[in-house]
């Protein structure tokens with residue numbers, strides 16, 4: 709499964725490059741603008757998006773996905789000390805770089821100065837500012853995992869959409885409820901009698917918390933069509 713997790717972005721990239729020259733021009737119906745490389749880069753190249761990846765890799769184990777200290781590490785340190793409270797930027801940066809001791813706390817909070825790059829430290833600090841906000845976390849999940857098919861705006865106009873039939877759903881016009889969305893994200897399209905091109909995210913790729921978060925985010929991008 710780890711191999712798949714690493715492979716998925718690579719496959720997607722190959723997929724896209726292979727078709728760039730021919731498929732894009734001919735397959736896009738008039739008026740249906742798919743995302744451009746620039747719009748994808750703009751959506752992804754954000755400190756909170758990159759910081760979300762750092763947070764998952766280095767911090768979730770102790771601080772928990774919501775920054776509330778409910779984590780596997782809580783048995784060792786107690787969840788109350790692991791709660792990420794709003795602090796000054798200076799304090800936050802200091803404790804992350806140099807560890808708990810440097811700010812008069814315990815060294816149970818490790819120092820990350822040698823393990824993380826300058827950019828990663830800056831990015832994870834940005835992510836801390838949204839870690840307690842479910843919709844914002846869900847937006848990070850969406851932009852990290854879903855936009856190549858569903859599009860930066862969730863309108864189904866992702867860069868890979870031209871290769872998919874049926875096309876990725878326009879999530880801004882979805883008539884499905886949260887329960888249904890959670891099911892199709894967790895178990896994939898095929899399990900729901902839909903296209904198997906909608907991947908299974910629930911086994912190893914995303915946690916249940918991330919799926920709940922992205923469903924909460926999807927609620928916020930719904931547009932009620934004027935009729």
Ligand code: HEC
Nearest residue numbers: 766767770781785789792793800803808813814816817832
């Ligand atoms: C091995 C467990 C562990 C890991 C991994 C860890 N921390 Fe901590 N962190 C702690 C503990 C324990 C404290 C509280 C220390 C104390 O109170 O003495 C803490 C405190 C903090 C605080 C201060 C919280 C507050 O408001 O009081 C911040 C900010 C923080 N950690 C950020 C991070 C970031 C960012 C990462 C990932 C790069 C991270 N931590 C990884 C254990 C961990």
Ligand code: HEC
Nearest residue numbers: 853854857874875876877882883884889897902903905906
């Ligand atoms: C490889 C392309 C691809 C990726 C990546 C992808 N999807 Fe999909 N998704 C699809 C396709 C195709 C459908 C439509 C299936 C059908 O109509 O049979 C779909 C359908 C859906 C639906 C059903 C919506 C409705 O109204 O019926 C939801 C919800 C959804 N996807 C959410 C997500 C989320 C959230 C992510 C990221 C975690 C994601 N998808 C990533 C291809 C993708």
